[in-house]
Amino acid sequence: MGDRTQIIFTGGGIRVVVSCPDLTPKVSGVDEEQKLGIHWGFDIKKPCPIISMHTLDVGYDLNLKDHLVVDNALEEKAIEVYHDENYKSRRWLFPSYNFTVSVIWSPFLTQAAIFEDINGVSTSEIELHLDKLDKNWTEQYKSLDYMIIAAGKWFIKTAIYYEKDTILGCHYCPKRNLTELGFNFAYRKVIRNVFDYIISSNHKGMIFYRTTTPDHFEELDEFEKASAKASEKRVNLKLLDVTPLSLLRPDGHPGPYRFFQPFAKDKNATIINDCLHWCLPGPIDSWNDLLMEMVVNG
Incomplete structure (x- = not known):
């Protein structure tokens, strides 16, 4: 899947496309890239809803200005224009918008x-x-x-x-x-x-x-x-x-699943729960x- 991270804004919501060495095509029977088309929201009346991005409208859900709603068919892949030796600092360019995102x-x-x-x-x-x-x-x-x-x-x-x-x-x-x-x-x-x-x-x-x-x-x-x-x-x-x-949303942390199939060898294994990082989407x-x-x- 490559080694770059790309953020894509499309109409009907925000779509995030990620490609990196850490993502496998399928984990637990679910396509990893398909998961990224899901938006997780906070709704106290309906706890922990999972809403497909196709059902969201940026203009409606975020009360944003009309010009932020982009046609669903349009997307632009970011170009990675810089990274340091350890890939900790990085920069991406969206050419047609003359817009950069940096870490x-x-x-x-x-x-x-x-x-x-x-x-x-x-x-x-x-x-x-x-x-x-x-x-x-x-x-x-x-x-x-x-x-x-x-x-x-x-x-x-x-x-x-x-x-x-x-x-x-x-x-x-x-x-x-x-x-x-x-x-x-x-x-x-x-x-x-x-x-x-x-x-x-x-x-x-x-x-x-x-x-x-x-x-x-x-x-x-x-x-x-x-x-x-x-x-x-x-x-x-x-x-x-x-x-x-x-x-x-405490369930948004990886918990014991920071590592792939942590209980595969021993269902009673003592596993460290990761409550620091967050899952994506989440x-x-x-x-x-x-x-x-x-x-x-x-």
Whole structure:
């Protein structure tokens, strides 16, 4: 099926076509590519509905402007124009729309030395510079019309924190004689620095700050302070909070099925449940619905 990911917008809904080495033609008797034509929604009266994309109308379901409804027969495959060595940062182009979609890999938003392999096994603590923003995203920031800032998950990892090239302390480093500061300390400092950078930039693009899960970080006072300053300088900073919506769909996580047929050899096997990642299609489809609403009518 190839090794590229392609996002296609069509009339009657949003269709996502994905091709990558991890997708097999059929899993559990279901065609994987066919699954991607299904839209998962949130409906409290009818929990967990699965609606074919052919029954949806973008103009109706998202209350979008008429010009966003595209004929169902039209589709354009995105062209991958860039990827880094590890395929973590990538960029796709929709030529006829002169529109690009980018994924910029910057898990901490600041400069970080990470010593992990592809499976997340680390040989040393992460070295995180809280006061030095990552050039991976800052150098592209002013060229972007829309940007979603999403960070948080990586902050729970073992790390040593630096400021002005001096060690401040760490998070979960029992073998080191360092002050335990906790990941909230680092997350708050980084987000504050990110907001300060955005506000001082005078960039006129639309910037979304996507919250992280409340069990990791609940306080939003840093965003509220930044939002007030952003309004004064006419910087378009918005909050995207998908947590309340996602709490309705715990079944959207892979659970034990992150790996193919986990109980095939032993039905009583002890399997680690994956409650961090999300299945596609799934609840994250509705995150996109929210984002589109905010882009068009925000």
